[in-house]
Structures are given as structure tokens and as C-alpha cells.
Amino acid sequence: QQQVKQSPQSLIxxxxxxxxxxxxxxxxxxxxxxxxxxxxxxxxxxLIAIRPDVSEKKEGRFTISFNKSAKQFSLHIxxxxxxxxxxxxxxxxxxxxxxxxxxxxxxxxxxx
Amino acid sequence: DAGVTQSPTHLIKTxxxxxxxxxxxxxxHDTVSWYQQALGQGPQFIFQYYEEEERQRGNFxxxxxxxxxxxxSSELNVNAxxxxxxxxxxxxxxxxxxxxxxxxxxxxxxxxxxxx
Numbered sequence: 734q735q736q737v738k739q740s741p742q743s744l745i746x747x748x749x750x751x752x753x754x755x756x757x758x759x760x761x762x763x764x765x766x767x768x769x770x771x772x773x774x775x776x777x778x779x780l781i782a783i784r785p786d787v788s789e790k791k792e793g794r795f796t797i798s799f800n801k802s803a804k805q806f807s808l809h810i811x812x813x814x815x816x817x818x819x820x821x822x823x824x825x826x827x828x829x830x831x832x833x834x835x836x837x838x839x840x841x842x843x844x845x
Numbered sequence: 846d847a848g849v850t851q852s853p854t855h856l857i858k859t860x861x862x863x864x865x866x867x868x869x870x871x872x873x874h875d876t877v878s879w880y881q882q883a884l885g886q887g888p889q890f891i892f893q894y895y896e897e898e899e900r901q902r903g904n905f906x907x908x909x910x911x912x913x914x915x916x917x918s919s920e921l922n923v924n925a926x927x928x929x930x931x932x933x934x935x936x937x938x939x940x941x942x943x944x945x946x947x948x949x950x951x952x953x954x955x956x957x958x959x960x961x
Contacts, residue, residue: 776849776935776952777888822887831878831901833950835887
């Protein structure tokens with residue numbers, strides 16, 4: 734019940750295309766859903782986060798879509814750039830608790 | 846403004862030994878969390894410290910222990926190292942916001958621990 738399932742494991746997109754990464758969770762108590770970006774040799778960096786009272790949140794080229802009834806959320810990267818090539822992690826947690834549950838990650842490669 | 850700093854960056858230890866990893870939180874942050882990231886996996890929560898106390902703990906054995914100091918810095922100790930403890934250990938800091946423990950986490954670049 735504590736798992737967060739992320740897909741796909743890897744993704745190759747052409748420059749200018751749309752990258753879509755999906756996550757599903759089981760614990761209905763989760764009320765905080767962040768996405769992190771990690772480059773090799775670096776720690777994860779927060780990209781964007783959403784709470785379940787909102788169905789969509791957009792920040793620049795990054796958009797989170799959230800479907801509470803399906804217990805799913807996704808990250809869309811518009812106009813993908815080679816500099817977006819990194820590993821992306823979705824995560825979920827309860828704001829009253831101290832921990833986040835991370836997905837296994839999606840390695841994104843954007844080809845020029 | 847210094848972000849989260851961790852030391853050392855790399856460490857090689859032998860099975861059965863003990864190790865201490867260190868973390869200085871981002872300026873203005875008072876809460877420190879530790880995560881273990883195995884190769885090709887997402888980070889796994891070990892524990893969180895606030896006000897020098899362990900507030901939450903993940904599914905890790907007692908061999909993993911920690912400490913937070915009055916200046917908010919933190920240490921992670923692992924005793925009786927196993928080969929399976931080889932991983933990237935990440936420290937993340939945040940600001941306590943009442944019931945909202947999950948204020949944005951700022952991660953350091955981690956300590957790569959190799960157990961041989």
C-alpha cells in the first residue's frame with residue numbers, strides 16, 4: 734500500500750517533443766505529490782509538486798496532471814530539450830508525516 | 846547561499862565495519878532527512894530528525910542510527926556494514942511548517958558508500 738509505481742523505466746524523445754511519465758499510488762492518505770529531477774552525480778532536485786485538491790499544475794514547460802479517483806499522476810515536459818536528459822522520480826507522501834515514497838525513476842534521453 | 850552539503854563524497858568500507866556520514870542543511874532549514882538510493886532505484890526513506898529527535902523512521906534495521914546537533918547538522922551511522930549497504934546516501938533538509946512536514950526537500954549530492 735506504500736508503493737509508488739512509475740513508468741516507463743526509460744524514455745527517448747526527439748528535441749521539441751513531449752515527454753510523458755506516469756505514476757500510480759495506492760495509499761489514499763497521500764496528499765503531496767512532488768517530482769524530482771536527478772542528473773548523474775547529483776542529488777535529486779525538486780521540479781514541481783501538486784496537492785490532490787488540484788487537477789493540474791503548470792510551471793514553465795513542466796505540467797503535473799493529477800487524477801485522484803484513479804490514484805494516478807503524470808509529468809508532461811513540453812518542448813523537450815537535450816538539457817532535460819536526466820532521471821525523473823515521482824514521489825508521494827502525507828504532509829503530516831516526515832517521509833516521501835519514491836518511484837523507481839524514469840531515465841529520459843532527449844535526442845537533438 | 847550554501848545548499849545541503851554532505852561529507853565525504855565517496856567512502857569504501859569493509860564488511861562488518863562502521864561508518865559515519867555527515868550533513869549540513871541548507872541555511873535556514875531545521876529538519877534533516879536521510880535517504881538511501883541503491884543503483885538504478887529511487888531514494889528510500891531512512892529517518893528524519895527535527896529538534897534533535899528522530900521524528901519518523903522508515904523500514905531500516907537498528908544498525909542505522911542518526912543524530913542531529915543543535916546547529917541542525919546531522920550524522921548517519923551504520924554499524925556492522927553489509928555488502929547490501931552499498932548505495933548513495935542522500936541527506937535532505939527542509940523547514941518545519943507545523944503539521945506540514947513535507948515542505949520542499951532540498952537534497953545534497955550524497956555520499957557514495959561502497960562496502961567490500
